Amino acid sequence: MDGTISVTYKVLCENDFNRELTINELLSNEKIVKAIKSEFAKGMRNISLESENLEAKLHINTVKELHSFEVQKNDFADILVLAEEDAASKKLLKKECDRVELVDITTT
Numbered sequence: 001m002d003g004t005i006s007v008t009y010k011v012l013c014e015n016d017f018n019r020e021l022t023i024n025e026l027l028s029n030e031k032i033v034k035a036i037k038s039e040f041a042k043g044m045r046n047i048s049l050e051s052e053n054l055e056a057k058l059h060i061n062t063v064k065e066l067h068s069f070e071v072q073k074n075d076f077a078d079i080l081v082l083a084e085e086d087a088a089s090k091k092l093l094k095k096e097c098d099r100v101e102l103v104d105i106t107t108t
Contacts, residue, residue, distance in 0.1 A: 003073045008104040009083040010064040013097035017062045024054035066103060067092065073107065 026032050027049055041047045070085045071079065083100045087093050
């Protein structure tokens with residue numbers, strides 16, 4: 001096969017934060033409601049917070065830097081191993097940050 005594959009990955013760490021909340025969960029927390037009201041309805045009284053979709057999700061994640069490299073198309077089966085090797089060669093892997101997650105794979 002001719003051509004290349006552009007691979008984008010991120011390094012995962014033990015203490016990365018990843019949480020998903022619904023709007024309903026947020027609005028059931030008094031501290032959150034009070035903070036929203038004081039920020040967006042300062043000085044107003046008798047304000048209620050509502051949402052049309054209480055199941056809408058909010059993701060709270062650790063921001064990760066994305067890294068990229070290119071390989072030949074015939075190396076497709078080894079992309080994950082090659083991403084780990086690329087991270088190791090760039091000295092991105094450490095004691096508590098020893099895994100990679102593929103984010104995007106684009107063929108050219």
